[in-house]
Amino acid sequence: MNFEPRIIAFLCNWCTYTAADAAGVARMEQPxxxxxxxxxxxxxxxxxxxxxxxxxxxxGVIVSGCHPPGDCHYTNGNFKTFRRMPLLGTxxxxxxxxxGRFHWGWISGAEAPKWAELARxxxxxxxxxxxxxxxxxxxxxxD
Amino acid sequence: xxxxxxxxLYWAASCGGCEIAIVELREKIxxxxxVADILFWPVAVDTxxxxxxxxxxxxxxxxxxxxxxxxxxxxxxxxxLRKKSKVLVAFGSCAxxxxxxxxxxxxDRQSIFNYVYLESPSxxxxxxxxxxxxxxxPEGEIQIxxxxxxxxxxxxxxxVDYFIPGCPPQPPQIWSVIEAIVQGNLPPxxxxxxxxxxxxxxxxxxxxxEKAIKQFxxxxxxxxxxxxxxxxxxxxCAGPATRGGCGALCTKVDIPCRGCYGxxxxxxxxxxxxxxxxxxxxDADTEEEAARIVGGIADPIGTFYRFGLPAxxxxxxxx
Amino acid sequence: xxxxxxxxxxxxxxxxxxxLFLNDQGEVANAYxxxxxxxxxxxxxxxxxxxxxxxxTPRICGVCPEAHHLAATKACDAVYHVDPPPAAKKLRxxxxxxxxxADHMTHFYILGxxxxxxxxxxxxxxxxxxxxxxxxxxxxxxKVIEARGxxxxxxxxxxGRKIHPTFGLPGGVAKSLSxxxxxxxxxxxxxxxxxxxxxxxLFKDIVLANKGYLxxxxxxxFTMPTYYMGMVDEKNKVNFYDGKIRVVxxxxxxxxxxxxxxxxxxxxxxxxxxxxxxxxxxxxVGWKGLTLGKDSGxxxxxxxxxxxxxxxxxxxxxxxxYEEMFKTFGKKPVHNLLATHWARLIELLYAAERLLELxxxxxITDPKVRAIPTEKxxxxxxxxxxxxxxxxxxxxxxxxxxxTKANLIVGTTNNYAPIAxxxxxxxxxxxxxGVEVTEGILNRVEMAFRLYDPCFGCATHTLPGRMPLVxxxxxxxxxxxxxxxxx
Numbered sequence: 026m027n028f029e030p031r032i033i034a035f036l037c038n039w040c041t042y043t044a045a046d047a048a049g050v051a052r053m054e055q056p057x058x059x060x061x062x063x064x065x066x067x068x069x070x071x072x073x074x075x076x077x078x079x080x081x082x083x084x085g086v087i088v089s090g091c092h093p094p095g096d097c098h099y100t101n102g103n104f105k106t107f108r109r110m111p112l113l114g115t116x117x118x119x120x121x122x123x124x125g126r127f128h129w130g131w132i133s134g135a136e137a138p139k140w141a142e143l144a145r146x147x148x149x150x151x152x153x154x155x156x157x158x159x160x161x162x163x164x165x166x167x168d
Numbered sequence: 169x170x171x172x173x174x175x176x177l178y179w180a181a182s183c184g185g186c187e188i189a190i191v192e193l194r195e196k197i198x199x200x201x202x203v204a205d206i207l208f209w210p211v212a213v214d215t216x217x218x219x220x221x222x223x224x225x226x227x228x229x230x231x232x233x234x235x236x237x238x239x240x241x242x243x244x245x246x247x248x249l250r251k252k253s254k255v256l257v258a259f260g261s262c263a264x265x266x267x268x269x270x271x272x273x274x275x276d277r278q279s280i281f282n283y284v285y286l287e288s289p290s291x292x293x294x295x296x297x298x299x300x301x302x303x304x305x306p307e308g309e310i311q312i313x314x315x316x317x318x319x320x321x322x323x324x325x326x327x328v329d330y331f332i333p334g335c336p337p338q339p340p341q342i343w344s345v346i347e348a349i350v351q352g353n354l355p356p357x358x359x360x361x362x363x364x365x366x367x368x369x370x371x372x373x374x375x376x377x378e379k380a381i382k383q384f385x386x387x388x389x390x391x392x393x394x395x396x397x398x399x400x401x402x403x404x405c406a407g408p409a410t411r412g413g414c415g416a417l418c419t420k421v422d423i424p425c426r427g428c429y430g431x432x433x434x435x436x437x438x439x440x441x442x443x444x445x446x447x448x449x450x451d452a453d454t455e456e457e458a459a460r461i462v463g464g465i466a467d468p469i470g471t472f473y474r475f476g477l478p479a480x481x482x483x484x485x486x487x
Numbered sequence: 488x489x490x491x492x493x494x495x496x497x498x499x500x501x502x503x504x505x506x507l508f509l510n511d512q513g514e515v516a517n518a519y520x521x522x523x524x525x526x527x528x529x530x531x532x533x534x535x536x537x538x539x540x541x542x543x544t545p546r547i548c549g550v551c552p553e554a555h556h557l558a559a560t561k562a563c564d565a566v567y568h569v570d571p572p573p574a575a576k577k578l579r580x581x582x583x584x585x586x587x588x589a590d591h592m593t594h595f596y597i598l599g600x601x602x603x604x605x606x607x608x609x610x611x612x613x614x615x616x617x618x619x620x621x622x623x624x625x626x627x628x629x630k631v632i633e634a635r636g637x638x639x640x641x642x643x644x645x646x647g648r649k650i651h652p653t654f655g656l657p658g659g660v661a662k663s664l665s666x667x668x669x670x671x672x673x674x675x676x677x678x679x680x681x682x683x684x685x686x687x688x689l690f691k692d693i694v695l696a697n698k699g700y701l702x703x704x705x706x707x708x709f710t711m712p713t714y715y716m717g718m719v720d721e722k723n724k725v726n727f728y729d730g731k732i733r734v735v736x737x738x739x740x741x742x743x744x745x746x747x748x749x750x751x752x753x754x755x756x757x758x759x760x761x762x763x764x765x766x767x768x769x770x771x772v773g774w775k776g777l778t779l780g781k782d783s784g785x786x787x788x789x790x791x792x793x794x795x796x797x798x799x800x801x802x803x804x805x806x807x808x809y810e811e812m813f814k815t816f817g818k819k820p821v822h823n824l825l826a827t828h829w830a831r832l833i834e835l836l837y838a839a840e841r842l843l844e845l846x847x848x849x850x851i852t853d854p855k856v857r858a859i860p861t862e863k864x865x866x867x868x869x870x871x872x873x874x875x876x877x878x879x880x881x882x883x884x885x886x887x888x889x890x891t892k893a894n895l896i897v898g899t900t901n902n903y904a905p906i907a908x909x910x911x912x913x914x915x916x917x918x919x920x921g922v923e924v925t926e927g928i929l930n931r932v933e934m935a936f937r938l939y940d941p942c943f944g945c946a947t948h949t950l951p952g953r954m955p956l957v958x959x960x961x962x963x964x965x966x967x968x969x970x971x972x973x974x
Contacts, residue, residue, distance in 0.1 A: 073440035073481070080481040094453065107455045109447040112462040116443060119274075119469035121486030162487055163318060181526055184500040184942075185549020185650045191597065192649060194636045195629055201617050212597055214497045214611040214930065241502075241523055268546035271535075272527040280530040284765075285758050288529065289881070289894050291765070292755035292774065303761040307488050307508035307517045310761040315525065336549060336650050386888075388538050388567070388657040391857050417647035421654065421662045426542055428651075466887055470535045474543075 030084040030151040032059045034144075035074060037067045037090035039098040043134035045144075053141035056148040059087070066090065067129075068102025072113045079122060080159055085151035087143070088129040096133060103131070125150050126157065173350060175200075176208040176220075176228045177259075178249055180235030180242035181269045181319070186260040187211040187234075189336035196343055203350050217245075220252060228253040230349055232332075234260040236269045236478065237320040241313035246326045255349075256328055261335035263322040265430050265438070266478030268335075270319045271470065273477045273484030277317050317487065319478045330354065332362040335428035335475065338414050360433070363413030367432045368425050372407060372416040374398060380451035384464050387423065398424045399449075404471055409435070409442035427475050437481045439473035446472075488516060493929050496936065498598045498615070500550045501899075501943025505932060507914050513921065518914035520907045520936060522764040528948035532893035537566055537864060537884045538657050540893070544880065545651045547897065548945040550593070552651045553586040553642065554873035554898065555945075557728065558880040560655030565747070565867025566882055567657045567860035574853035575659040580728040581672065581845040582645050582654055583871070587727060587838035588679050589638030590874045591790075591831050594940040595686060596631050599828060602934050603694045608927035634682040637675045641842075644668055659857035669852050676843035680804065683836040687808060690832055695815075704825040708916030709935065711779055712737040712822045713905055714769055714786035717793030718872045719744075724801035725793050725837065727872040733796045734769065737781050739820045743771065747868040750879050754896060764947050766904045767896060777908050785908070788876035788901035789939055790830035795820035802844065805837035824909055827938045831874075864888040873898035875942050899946040902939050909935040 036042040042063045048055060064070060067090030078086050088110060090103050097103040110129040117127055128147055132139050179187065187209075193200065200206075207228060208215045231253035237243050250256050261267035272280065285291060285298045303310040322328055332345055341362035348354050348361065355361065369376065376397040385402040392401050398419060399405040406427030407419065414429050431438035446465065452458035465471065473480055489509040496503040502524040510516045528547055532540055541559040545552030557579055564571060571579075594600070597616040601609075604619045613621070620628030639649045645662065646652020654660050664672070694700045703709065719733045720726040732750070734743040745753050756765040757774055768774045768784035775783040786792075794813075800806040812829055813819045845851060866883045876898035883892040899906075913935035917928050 071440065072443050073437050076437060076440055076481045080483075093455065101453075104453060104458075105448055108450045108452060108458040108462065109444060111459045112443055112447045112465065112468060115462075115465075116439075116468045116472065119467075119485070120482050157486075159482065159486075163483060179502075181524065183546050183549040183552075185546070185552065187500075188549050188593075188650050191593065192636075192639065194632050197617075197632070198620070198625065198628070201620075206617070210495050210497045211500065212498060213615045216497070217494050238526060239524065268528075268543060269526045271531040271543070274534065275527070275530050280527050283530050284525075284527075288756070289751055289892070290754055290756050290767070290896060291758065292770075293758045297758045297760050299758075299763050300760045305508075305517070305519070305761065308490055308506075310506055310519055310521060312521060312523050312761065312763065335546070386536060386538055388563075388860055391859070414648075417643070418653045419647075421645065421647040423647065423653040423656075423661050426653075466889060467534060467536050467539075470539065474539075 028152065028156050030058050030148060030156070031082060032085040032087065032148060032151060033078040033083045034059050034061045034087035034089065035064055035067065035070050036061055038063055038065050040091035040096060040134050041089040041132040041140060044132050044137045044140040047134070047137035048141045051137060053138060055141050055144045058148045059144050066097065066099050066102035067106040068097075068099065068104075070106065070109070072109060072116070075113060075127065079157065082159065084154070084157045085126045085128075085147060087147060089132050089143070092131040092133055122157070123154055125154055173204040174227065174229045175204040175206050176231040176249065176253065177206070178208065178231065178233050178235075178245060179210065180233065180245060180263070181238030182235030182260070182262050184211065185336040189339055189342060192339040193343055194339075200346065220248060223252050225251050226254050230255045230257060232257050232259040233322055234263050236262040236266050237316075237322065237325050238269055239313035239315050243325050246322060250326045255330065256326065257330045257332060258322040258328045259332050260337055261333060261428055261430060261475050264331050264333050264479065265476040266319050266321055267475050270475070270477040273319050274469070275485070276487055277315060318484050321479050324478070329357050331360045333360060333411055333430040334363070334414060337362050341413055360411070363411050363429060365433050366412045368407035368410045368412050368414065368416050368419070368429065370412050371414070372419045374419060376400065379449035381449050381461065382451050383461060384446070386466070392422050394422055398422065404446060404465065406442050408445045409438055430476060438476040439469070439480055442472045443468065491924060491929070493933060496933055498601065498937055499941045499943065500548060501941060501946065503936070503941070503943050505910055507918070507932070509918070513919065515911070515915040515918050518911040518932070519761060520910045522762045522903075522943050522947055524943060525763040525947045529893050529895055532890050535890050537882055537888045537890050538563055540880075540882065540890065541655055542651070542653060544895070547895075547948045548942050549650050550942060551590060551873050551875065551898070551945065553583060554871055554878050555880070556652060556655055557583055558869045558871045558878045560657070561869030561871065562867045562880040562882050563657035563869070565869060566864045566884055566888070568862040568865070569658040569858050569860040571659040571858055572853070572855045574663065574850050575856040576729070577845055577848055577851055578645065578660050578664060578856060579655055581842060581851065582642065583728050584838045584842040584845060585638045585641035585672070587874060588683070588835060588842065589635050589642070591835040591838065592631070592635045592638070592686070594831060594874070595828070595835075599937045599940060602930070602937065603700060603828070607931050607934060611926065614930070630682070634679060637678060641672055641675060644671070658860050663854045663856045664852050666852055669846060672846040673843065676839060676846050679839035679842060680836065683832070683839045684804070687832045687836060690829060694828070704823055706916070708913050709824045709909070710822050711824055711905060711909060711912065713779055713783070714742060714772070715792035715795040715820055716786050716788040716877055716901065717796035718870065718877060719797050720801065722801070723798040725797045725834070726801065727838070729871075732870060732877055734786065735796045735820065737820065737822070739795065743769070747870040747879070750868060750870070750881070750896070756896070764900065764903050764943070767901050768904065777904055779908060785904040786901065787905045788898065789827050790834045790874070791821060791827040793872060794830045794833065800833065800837050802837050802840035805833055805840055808833045808836055824935070824938050831940070873945070875899045875940050875945065876901040895948055897945040897948060899939065899941045899943060902941070903946060906936045906939055906941065
């Protein structure tokens with residue numbers, strides 16, 4: 026059976042979630058691999074959420090919200106995002122999780138095609154990296 | 169006269185600091201001597217493993233177990249002492265989160281073995297000998313414990329009743345827990361004891377103001393003010409992401425907290441909490457500036473997960 | 488063959504097991520001091536910020552964290568090519584002297600001492616610190632606790648935590664000493680000198696005046712001629728904090744004197760498959776297996792070694808005690824292993840006197856205790872005398888000060904070969920045909936390692952990799968007849 030990646034996407038309600046919703050309504054082609062978790066703002070995303078997603082079996086994670094500096098519904102929630110995410114990316118590399126498995130960025134509510142494209146491309150990228158299978162890969166190498 | 173408490177103390181993959189913390193009870197050790205019989209404590213008492221194996225199950229009232237689970241011997245003792253004890257306590261950071269031995273989870277057996285026995289600058293090993301779990305010597309067999317690929321916490325291999333954090337737990341806190349045990353006054357099973365419900369910041373003497381970090385500094389790069397919050401000054405202080413109860417001893421001498429009391433209440437991954445705290449207070453209004461400032465943090469994983477790697481969500485670096 | 492196992496060894500720091508193999512005549516064919524523990528510090532130090540090793544390496548040992556803390560601090564000074572201000576160096580040595588006082592006391596009263604105060608055959612339940620307190624009385628017991636505690640209070644004053652203190656950093660120390668604090672240290676130092684003299688007297692009254700113990704000390708079972716290693720100052724007097732490493736041969740002649748950066752020319756480590764700990768030896772003599780004497784590279788690094796390798800003590804009362812010890816044995820070097828306990832108490836006295844010297848040094852309260860490094864970090868070696876032996880920290884970093892390689896040769900590691908020999912020698916001397924192997928006899932075998940005040944957590948900071956990789960099949964003469972490899 027071919028490997029189908031499991032991707033968790035944390036999307037902000039006002040921007041990227043709206044884009045994803047619009048993409049769905051417009052029947053833009055998107056893979057079924059992406060599971061969306063709606064948050065009110067990407068500023069709510071603690072690094073812990075992303076780590077937990079990988080720990081629980083995700084092969085790839087997306088965080089996407091409103092374009093800084095002006096689009097954030099809460100003025101500067103996304104400022105916290107762009108302060109946290111680069112650091113999280115470095116830590117994920119130190120954990121041995123390929124940078125290609127984590128994407129963070131900005132997609133506004135009007136950019137539905139951009140969402141569909143991200144969903145397709147990122148899924149292909151993660152498929153190419155193979156399954157991460159975090160829990161099993163630790164347990165199986167304990168003799 | 170009430171029956172004396174049957175106490176056991178054991179060290180798995182540890183440094184002995186938790187034992188010295190008990191010695192640091194100072195004259196209160198005489199009180200412990202009055203209310204308890206120490207049945208097993210390898211650092212100070214000559215009881216051997218066979219004596220523990222001979223005890224009836226549940227014979228020990230309280231076992232204070234420090235040290236991480238690194239080898240098969242450590243795990244065996246965890247299971248043995250669980251069987252022989254009514255109450256099993258994860259004592260100190262190694263047993264609770266993994267502590268320093270847990271940093272070995274950034275590597276694997278193969279790479280560590282290669283360095284220690286073959287590549288280290290002072291090693292002279294022409295036959296490329298490495299330790300073996302079973303050795304047939306001329307006189308008989310010698311076995312040594314198996315080393316696991318991954319360091320675990322006590323709770324990851326056994327059922328633990330109470331958790332006393334700290335590297336080591338501070339003596340006044342140890343004493344308050346012993347008093348609670350003797351008085352039969354422990355909180356519900358699974359509780360953290362010997363610590364408070366806040367963070368280290370609550371006990372720290374420095375003045376906290378608004379944080380707006382333009383640059384992170386390493387301890388040798390600046391001479392910090394003794395009154396201003398160390399984090400405010402750009403030193404990475406784990407205080408905001410560390411459970412309180414230690415007395416904020418490190419910040420008292422102007423060295424930033426490294427996080428030895430483990431995560432604060434309700435935080436399941438201390439490294440993630442500290443990472444978030446550091447990044448959130450970066451003074452940057454553009455992506456480039458933010459990336460520059462957080463990029464100045466050298467060795468993030470070794471900083472944020474110094475004590476809690478095995479207990480963290482991911483437990484270790486990918487194998 | 489019949490196997491007797493002492494598991495675990497007790498009243499030391501760390502994990503160990505002694506496997507005794509008895510032949511049909513009831514004699515000890517061989518005794519193995521097996522070290523079953525390892526953690527991996529040398530490897531997981533790679534990738535860390537070098538200054539953080541001052542807080543990471545102390546977790547090698549919670550009994551002697553101050554030793555690792557200062558070795559790491561000195562290594563970091565060397566890595567950054569920074570010279571700390573004079574007050575910082577004096578404070579580090581003051582801090583270290585206070586630690587030596589507390590730690591040597593811990594060994595005598597809690598770890599090794601009970602064998603003498605209670606007797607090696609005393610019941611297990613009494614042969615420990617609590618038994619000692621019951622025997623000497625609560626008043627003296629409380630004095631012991633207080634004296635040790637006062638030394639630890641100075642650690643806490645300077646380093647915050649008393650266990651794993653945070654005091655040293657590259658280029659200096661975290662805080663200076665106030666006049667009020669200085670007065671407290673001075674008062675403590677005076678008390679500690681008195682207590683050290685009291686402890687020496689106790690040792691003489693209980694141990695040296697007891698014929699049974701004296702026989703044990705003088706017995707050939709506990710006598711081993713080896714090379715001796717210790718750090719000395721420029722006058723060849725014992726110094727714990729700084730100096731060069733001096734090695735003398737079994738006849739007392741100087742064999743080597745090296746500075747920290749030269750340690751690799753002098754020391755190498757061997758590996759055996761039945762233990763996780765490596766065996767250091769003197770390169771310039773060569774590895775001749777677990778053997779003794781001038782032709783074997785086996786050396787000891789203990790309080791006795793330090794006194795054997797030096798020309799004297801740098802403080803007056805300790806010097807008197809030093810002369811008395813060597814006069815009693817009638818020669819130098821002293822090869823009687825149990826004299827290590829005596830040497831340790833002479834060092835206790837020296838540490839207390841040194842603490843007083845430093846506490847009354849005019850520059851000790853100077854507020855300038857930090858030098859900010861300006862040069863690019865590269866590589867450095869820091870050596871101090873840990874209570875249990877010469878401690879070497881060697882770090883190599885990249886240009887950002889991230890560790891690329893670390894090598895640690897730790898106090899007790901130096902002594903692993905002599906410990907292994909001593910345990911075997913004691914076992915073979917004590918267990919003979921017709922002798923019932925009592926718990927007391929087994930305890931005496933343990934006394935052979937306990938005098939070293941071992942710290943196997945220190946010794947085995949490292950972690951092996953996947954095993955088995957090589958299986959050597961050895962015939963009774965020690966020849967490898969077949970090797971199976973899985974690389």
